[in-house]
Amino acid sequence: MTQGPLELEDLPGVGPTTAEKLREAGFLSVENIATATSADLAETAEIGESTAKKMIRAAREMVDLAGFKTGKDVFEQRKEIRKLRTLVPELDSLLGGGLETQAITELYGEFGSGKSQIVHQMAVNVQLDEDAGGLNGSAIYIDTENTFRPERIEQMVLGLGIDADPADFLENIHVARAHTSDHQMLLVDSAKGRAAEMKESGKPVRLFIIDSLTSHFRSEYAGRGTLATRQQKLNRHLHELFKLVDENNAVGLVTNQVMSNPAVFFGDPTKPIGGNIVGHTATFRIYLRKSKGGKRIARLVDSPNLPEGEATFMVEEAGLKPC
Numbered sequence: 001m002t003q004g005p006l007e008l009e010d011l012p013g014v015g016p017t018t019a020e021k022l023r024e025a026g027f028l029s030v031e032n033i034a035t036a037t038s039a040d041l042a043e044t045a046e047i048g049e050s051t052a053k054k055m056i057r058a059a060r061e062m063v064d065l066a067g068f069k070t071g072k073d074v075f076e077q078r079k080e081i082r083k084l085r086t087l088v089p090e091l092d093s094l095l096g097g098g099l100e101t102q103a104i105t106e107l108y109g110e111f112g113s114g115k116s117q118i119v120h121q122m123a124v125n126v127q128l129d130e131d132a133g134g135l136n137g138s139a140i141y142i143d144t145e146n147t148f149r150p151e152r153i154e155q156m157v158l159g160l161g162i163d164a165d166p167a168d169f170l171e172n173i174h175v176a177r178a179h180t181s182d183h184q185m186l187l188v189d190s191a192k193g194r195a196a197e198m199k200e201s202g203k204p205v206r207l208f209i210i211d212s213l214t215s216h217f218r219s220e221y222a223g224r225g226t227l228a229t230r231q232q233k234l235n236r237h238l239h240e241l242f243k244l245v246d247e248n249n250a251v252g253l254v255t256n257q258v259m260s261n262p263a264v265f266f267g268d269p270t271k272p273i274g275g276n277i278v279g280h281t282a283t284f285r286i287y288l289r290k291s292k293g294g295k296r297i298a299r300l301v302d303s304p305n306l307p308e309g310e311a312t313f314m315v316e317e318a319g320l321k322p323c
Contacts, residue, residue: 006030011058013051021045024182028189028240034059084126084207084251085133086118086313087160088320094300094311098133100283101206102245104238104252106213109288114296115255116147117315118288119209122253123173124156124319126207137206137250138172138198140191144184144215148175159318172203181216181233188240195248206250208241213254238282254282295323 008019011030025044027033033041033055041052069077083098092098099105099122107115123141128134141148153173154166174194178184188210195205214234221230245252285302291312299310312323 006062008033010062011055014055018045018047021047023189028185028236029243030059031063031243032236034063080249082130082135082206082249084122084135086121086320087125087133088311088313088322090311090322091298091313091320094298094306094309095284096303096306099251099253101135101249101251103283104242104245104254105284105286106254106256106282107286107288108256108258110258110290113288113290114298114313114315115288116211117152117320119211119253119255120149120152121156121320122207122251123209124153124160124169126251127169127172127203128160135206135251136203138174138201138203139207139209140194140205141173141175141209141211142178142184142187142191143175144178144210144212146177147211155317156319159316159321174205178216181220181237184210184216185233185237185240188237188244192244192247195244195250199248205248208244208248208250208252210241210254213238213256215257218257 006029008014008022008027008030009016011033014022022033022045027036027041027045036052036056038049038052038056041047041056042049045052047055080102082101083092083096084101085092085098086095107118109115119141123139125133126135126137126139129136150170153170157164157166157169176187176190178187191205191208198204217230217234221227221233241252241254244250282302283304284300284306287299287301289297289299291297294314295312296315297310297312300306300308314321314323
């Protein structure tokens with residue numbers, strides 16, 4: 001297997017022009033090519049099917065797609081997993097100790113339910129030492145709805161009650177504003193380079209935030225006729241993010257919007273955008289909703305190893321606090 005990160009240009013017969021076409025079509029890595037169908041690749045990248053077949057064959061030879069691991073190997077790999085704490089005991093207990101690295105956690109809920117408050121708090125907490133609940137790392141924050149507020153970070157740093165300069169914390173949060181879904185996907189690719197540059201620094205990237213994951217996809221691909229294209233792009237986008245958090249032993253944290261399901265007569269009719277693609281790719285799904293007296297309720301809806309449950313917390317000027 002070829003060592004080091006593979007680029008599209010490493011494939012035989014792929015020059016800068018073809019590579020650019022492939023990236024525009026959403027094939028951002030050699031792994032994307034290796035797992036594509038020849039018909040899909042030929043159509044989206046505007047190349048002949050025989051060329052597409054050769055490209056896929058070469059990509060499969062370059063990446064180890066058939067690499068089995070023993071259960072023991074997986075167990076050893078899971079020993080590398082770290083937990084990023086919210087510092088709200090009830091919420092951390094619900095999450096089995098905090099947000100897991102090498103996983104994507106999805107927060108969904110209505111406007112004002114606390115999604116952006118949590119991601120701001122995590123961008124602060126990730127910078128703390130491990131014994132203080134952090135991961136001693138930096139955060140990359142892809143902002144799609146103009147929700148990032150440096151003033152909020154400052155309030156949360158002061159709210160920790162530690163001797164720290166909020167400016168130092170802001171220095172370790174790398175923010176990019178995404179204007180379209182394609183731009184959003186490109187920023188994940190750029191985040192890969194930024195994380196690689198910072199790997200040997202004192203604060204490697206340990207948190208990747210997308211707030212919100214689905215807003216651009218939802219507005220650009222309206223109507224049932226565009227649903228398949230939207231879901232395909234969203235699928236690629238999430239898998240690129242998954243690779244990123246895996247490679248950097250980092251936490252992936254995405255927010256998602258909700259819509260009302262008119263078919264539900266009893267119970268809560270809200271459900272997250274993105275359908276099964278987001279549902280199956282996110283490792284942990286947390287549903288947030290407002291309650292009385294300024295409380296927020298977090299419900300763990302989906303997890304591979306934790307029971308469903310709920311936790312309450314408050315959003316104060318000083319950040320997330322126990323009730």
